[in-house]
Amino acid sequence: MKRKLLSLLLLLALLIPFTGCDSLLSGLTDGGADLAVPADGKTLTVSFLDVGQGDSILIELPDGNTMLIDASEADQAEGIIDYISRRGHDTLDYVVATHPHTDHIGGMAEVLEAFDVGEIWMPDADSDTQTYENLLETVEKKEIPLHVAAAGKTILATESLSIEVIAPCSEQYDDLNDYSAVISLTYGKTRFIFTGDAEALSEAEILKSGVSLSADVLKLGHHGSSTSSSEAFVKAVDPRWGIISCGEGNSYGHPHKETLDLAEKLGIELLRTDLIGTIVMTSDGQTVKYGDNESGGNADADDENQADPAPGTGYHWVLNTSSKKIHREDCKYAESISEDNRGESNKSVSELEAEGYTPCGTCEPKD
Ligand SMILES: [Zn+2]
Ligand SMILES: [Zn+2]
Structure with a gap:
């Protein structure tokens, strides 16, 4: 089957060859987040938007540029546009559409229409849905530079900031979720990892690639599904905080009990958009802050998580x-x-x- 994304890339004449996992990430393989700590202490802000059952993450880079990862379902587009605008932005410098499921790209075409867009990154995954067609049409119409998201690609690299694609590691998967672009963002000594809906299979490939995973914040894969967040992967990331982006009372039973149990076992503080709404974190390159608490963690949110254990019912x-x-x-x-x-x-x-x-x-x- 002809791959739509590749045809569009050829059309836009921006084809970048696939590199695979073997040749990747030379700068990030020796453990820990170890870029230069920014002398100016400028702030990186990451907002995990409350977008129901889906993902949408706004990253405001220390230099004032912006990055958006996913745009949830179509009915969330207005809220996403409103949030970005209210934070004073009319440009999205970097956009990542992790994979062509509607809970990630449903609102993307509308969001792209609303802003000047610097460039967009997407995996070379095939989908026949109208939502995906609309997204590709918008990218083409607005002539947005398009990059194939694949392990080993660098979206941005400065002395103190690096944004790398660490998955997908393979070219073909049975499950569309495994095509998810997984992003590792390192700012000074701090790191965030955003996994889209990457499942255990992709997590194992990331581990095998040898890329450094130790991070402060892990956006847990697939809305806290038990088919993601394998113990080996989460242990390797060893985050202080785990983010679960999911809708209240969603029909999938996300997050699953296995994921909640694993977080508890590993001592990871979970923050859930379905329980606390939009989650905003900052980093000055030295520490990640959540709420007013520099040492980490929002006591109220933690209490809420403990007092009101998630249902985690799993599939039935x-x-x-x-x-x-x-x-x-x-x-x-x-x-x-x-x-x-x-x-x-x-x-x-x-x-x-x-x-x-x-x-x-x-x-x-x-x-
Ligand atoms: Zn998905
Ligand atoms: Zn999803």
Whole structure:
């Protein structure tokens, strides 16, 4: 199949060859965040926007430039545009569309229309959705310089600031989530890692690539799904804070209990957009601050997390073990499955598909 992104790249004559994981990240492989601490102490601000079940992250760089990672669903575009405008910006210098799922790129075309855009980074993932077509059309129409996001690429590098793409490491995946552009942002001694919806498979590839992962803040993959945030990966990042961007009462049960348990086990403070709204963090290159607390952590938010443990219910699919169909619990067809053929599972749809199941076309269970 012809890859749409590559055709557009050829059209824009900006094709940058894929480099893969083997040849990457020479500057960031020897452990820890170790760039020069900025003498001017200028602030980097990262806002994890409260955009329901989706991702959208605004990064205000110390030099005043801006970067946006994802733009959630289409109905969130107005709020995202409003937030960026209220913070005094009319330009997005760098935009990353992590992967072509609507909860990441749904609002992107509208956001791109609203601002001057310096450049956009996207993985070379194929999608036939109208949302993705609209995004590519907007990029083409506005003649926004387009870069393929792949491990080893550098978005920006100065003495004290570096923004690297550390995944995807491969060119082909079965799961669109694994195409997610994973971004490592290092400012002085501090680091943020933004994972999109990268699943355990991509996390393992990142680990294998040998890139330095130790970070202050990890945006946990796939809204806190148990199919991301493998223990080895989260341990390697060893963040002070884990961010979960998800919608209150979302139908996927995000974040999953396994992810919450892992965070607790590893002593990671979780901050969730569904519980506390937009999360704003800053770094002066020495320390990351959240709220007014320089040593880290917002006591109120922490209390809230402890007092109100997340439901973390996981998936609750009903299976027809005879027809090999996956249903939502409330699907009318789930109710009529005979006792002998009825099963339940808390595995993800993709895991079940790997076992030969197919999602019901009526209730459309999705990860
Ligand atoms: Zn996704
Ligand atoms: Zn997502």
